[in-house]
Amino acid sequence: MPEPLTGGAASPAPAAALTRGAVPERLHAWSRALLVSGLVLLAGAVLGAAGFVFEQSRATWRPQVAATSAGWRISTSHGLQLGGSALGADHLAWEAGPFTLLTDLGSGMSRLLGAAATAGSASAPSMSGRFVVWLEAPASGSRAAVVWAYEISRGRRARLEDVQGISRSPAVSGTTAVWETDGGGTGTSQIRGVDLVTGRRFSLGESGGASELIIDGTLVAWAAARPDSAAPLVITVVDLADGRRWSIAPYPEGQKGSLLGIALAGRTLVWARATSAAQADQILAYDLDRPAVRVIAQAIDLVPPAADGDLVVWAQPSAEGGTQVIGVRLSGGEPFPIASVPGGSVRSLLASGKTVAWHVAGAWLFDTYVQTARLP
């Protein structure tokens, strides 16, 4: 019986054709499976991105930033009250309720540096060209708080120390940060510090309960009450480079007075005071290297000064009814006008390099803003 034509040598041919076709088909199945699994991935990613966008759109911290002819005008929204602020190089750091923010004065973009708990609060920040430091308390009026530092270039936040007791806003200059703490539960306030680059920590001893703490270069200054409540406050200045200390009375003993604010302009201590002896508030400058005091401004209702380098700025009521922001170079020259604020009252001033900022409070509780200007 002859063999069927389909058997023998003829049969391998169709099998070979099947094998050649199966490889692309299998590859096709793998690709289709990858595509389907990719759709699962994409659906999840879209969901996550939508959640992020929704959360950001509901964020209450985002400020309203508007360009002005000389700088920026920054105000809060969602009923947040603008608190203390700080200037450093090309950035403005500021506090609003539990939030600490940083605004780039080049682009006007803001970023969130920290958010205390819902019931918490943040202190006024302090900043140098490289770091921002501030205090975050978990609850309003809490006696426990955390000192934070943020490195602008690296975008990194670091916890410096947990502090107890009522602590003042920390301060930073260059890479050195200082803050006040209760000295390990002893009940005595101390000024402590750290080099944010090397991590070297130091203590400047008891502060006596500082009402203000500032640092510029190697000089740290704070104002504190004396044990005798009738005596005027004392401003202590410490040079971190050599440990030298100065104790300065902001107004004479026996006079009723108040210290309105302190600032450091290089190696010159600047403060504003109101005394019973003088009809107007005064701003005084004390050169620590050539001990000599001079009055650099005198006016009714002076706004405490800010300083950087040899520039000192302050604000005082103008004859037109508004407020005038004025500056003077300690190296010489006459006071010069910087800006005129027609409405509202100037609460505080900031200065860094050629940038000056003023914090204005309007007639309404939340009508507050910070305006910046660049000096020529």
Add this chain to the structure above:
Amino acid sequence: MASWTARHSPRLGHFGQLVLLWVLVELWILNIADLLLTRYSLWLGFAKESNGVMDYFFRSGTVPAVAFKIGIVTVGALLLWRLRHYRTALIAAALLTGIFAAVVAYQALWVLSF
């Protein structure tokens, strides 16, 4: 678990198994991405690990956290692959991968926004 799945879950064909394989590979890669983004966010100081178990391992050190996180997802993925003949395994893997993708996308955007 296999017997329960065998009784209740429809069978998964060859193509479904291929999809499951890719989904599990994606899950494994997303797990690594989640680990790296979480570690980076913790390093930045902006984030707090809200998963108590992972928080424990992160406090113990990076190596235990990495070992635990990669280990548990690898074991989970292998278990799902053992159940590859059942559609339930694919649904579970797809859900897990979708959730992981959402978390990783959210984290990545959060990190980029700082």
